[in-house]
Every structure is written in C-alpha cells, then in structure tokens.
Amino acid sequence: MEPESTDPIDPRLLRLVEASRAFYANREARRGPRSWEELRAVRAGLTAPAPSQPPAVEEVVEAGARSVPLRIHTPRDAPPAGVLLEIHGGGFSMGSAAGSDTRNRQLADALGAAVVSAEYRLAPEHPWPAAPEDCETAALWIAEHAEERFGTAKLAVSGFSAGATLALTTLLRLRKRGISAVETAVLQFGTYDLSGRTPAGHLITGEYFLDAYAGAASDRTHPDLSPIYADLAGLPPVLMVIGEADILLQDNLAMAARLTAAGVHVDLRRYPDSPHGFTAHPTPMARAALDDIETWLAAHLSST
Numbered sequence: 001m002e003p004e005s006t007d008p009i010d011p012r013l014l015r016l017v018e019a020s021r022a023f024y025a026n027r028e029a030r031r032g033p034r035s036w037e038e039l040r041a042v043r044a045g046l047t048a049p050a051p052s053q054p055p056a057v058e059e060v061v062e063a064g065a066r067s068v069p070l071r072i073h074t075p076r077d078a079p080p081a082g083v084l085l086e087i088h089g090g091g092f093s094m095g096s097a098a099g100s101d102t103r104n105r106q107l108a109d110a111l112g113a114a115v116v117s118a119e120y121r122l123a124p125e126h127p128w129p130a131a132p133e134d135c136e137t138a139a140l141w142i143a144e145h146a147e148e149r150f151g152t153a154k155l156a157v158s159g160f161s162a163g164a165t166l167a168l169t170t171l172l173r174l175r176k177r178g179i180s181a182v183e184t185a186v187l188q189f190g191t192y193d194l195s196g197r198t199p200a201g202h203l204i205t206g207e208y209f210l211d212a213y214a215g216a217a218s219d220r221t222h223p224d225l226s227p228i229y230a231d232l233a234g235l236p237p238v239l240m241v242i243g244e245a246d247i248l249l250q251d252n253l254a255m256a257a258r259l260t261a262a263g264v265h266v267d268l269r270r271y272p273d274s275p276h277g278f279t280a281h282p283t284p285m286a287r288a289a290l291d292d293i294e295t296w297l298a299a300h301l302s303s304t
Helices: 012-027 034-046 098-111 128-151 164-178 208-214 249-261 286-302
Strands: 057-062 064-075 083-087 114-120 155-160 184-188 238-242 266-271
Touching: 012 286, 034 208, 057 128, 064 098, 083 098, 083 164, 083 208, 098 114, 098 155, 114 128, 128 155, 128 164, 128 266, 155 164, 155 286, 164 184, 184 286, 238 249, 238 286, 249 266, 266 286
Parallel strands: 083 114, 083 155, 155 184, 184 238, 238 266
Antiparallel strands: 057 064, 064 114
C-alpha cells in the first residue's frame, strides 16, 4: 500500500512557486533556539498574539485526575457540526494556544465547528511526558463532553509542527484507552523520530528542542516520544501536509509510509518550495495548503 498522493506535487501548485520563491528570497532563514539562554531571550522578545473577534472562551477542564486550560471557539451562526482539537507548535518549548486564536476563529466559522486549543505545558520546565498528558486530557474531556457541550460527537485532531507530533501521540494514547471517537487527524510537518536513529531523524540530531522536550528520558525511541516507532494500526484517516524544502520532509515521508503499512488511510500533500512552518506565512502556497486542510476537515466533520 502507498499513501494516496501518487504524484509528489499537485500540478495546480506549480503556478504558485514563483510567488513563494519571491517571498522566501526576502526572508531571513530562521532556526530555533540553541540553548536555554537563547530560548529565554526569544520568549522575552515575543509580542502578545493578536486577539480574535469574538474572543476565545477560556476554561480549565478536568479528565481523570488531570486538568488543562483550553481556549474554545464556536461558530457564530449555527450549532457546531463537529469539534476540532487544535494543538499548537513551537518546538515543544514555545508558542501558546492564544497564538492560534485568529486562525482558530477563522476555522470555527469556515468549518461550522467548535475549535478547541490546548494550553499544554512547555519544555524544558515541563519535559515529556507533560505535553502529551495535557493533550490527552483535552482529548478525553472533548470525547466525554462534546455531545452535551457542543451537540455533536464528531471529533478531529490537528497539529502544527510539534503540535502534529503531539496530535499523533494523542491518537495513540486514546487508542490505548480503547477510545475511537476521533474521525480524522491533520498533521502539518511534525517531527516523528526524536531519537535520531532513523536517517530522517538524524538530520535534526543536536537540536536544542529535542533535549529540552525529552528531558531525562532514557530511551528516545519510546513511541510516546517518537511515534515513528509506534504500532500505528487502527488510527483514523490522516491528512499530512509537508513542504518540499522542509528539513522534516524525509521524516514525514517515513511516517506516511509507516501509517500506510499499518492500514491507515493517508493523504500525503507535498508543497513545492515550501520550508518548515510555511502554512503560517503569507504566500499563495500557504493559502492553497490551508484550503486543502479546510476541505479535508469539512468533509470528515460533515459526513454522516
């Protein structure tokens, strides 16, 4: 079996390449913090995220013995057709649920769905397994309360960068509990081998965020840390979004292959001349990818 996308590049995207190249030609290449000191400096220099209108509803929820803060957006004009758990990126050590407010507000209205973002704990202050625990707590609360709170039992999970890694580990944690409530997942350029043992994972060996997140873990091939090593059978259909210029391209191709081999339906979308995080950039290529994500989610959350 192979991922659904047999042609590596959708021909409709080729006309968008020139605009992408022009944007990135004038944009300085960036990389993540290389130490705790750099991370603190980057955090200190961040500006407050733009608020959405209407603003998110902030709520601390509980599932089992754990609690997690959530930010909730519901559609303005109709009851939700489904619920999307959104997990933000930032190398497990930066970012916030509030940083996704504007995009999540747009998604709530475009999909007619409730969009719930988890404010998971960040590394290195809270290394693994803190973030997966928080995302699992959010997912458990949604699975238990979605129908009474939002009037729908249709659930999806989406993650951006490190959030995609956490989205996949969340699905694996739910499966371990025997919960199969999630209809689909959207994974945007996650990192799936934090051990550096696969050829793809070796490309990012030495990155500070890996040490910050893994903390004192003795085995970084643990599937909850590096889901490339997990038993992936029984997961819902997955849309994978990756840029051709992303250092994580090979890691994503390997994960797509492993998911497909496990019998999971995978739609792999590759976007030319697009680096890591490209869907957050103001390019026509990003808009095309976001449209693809919205179309995929709408189809799965509205299906009977």
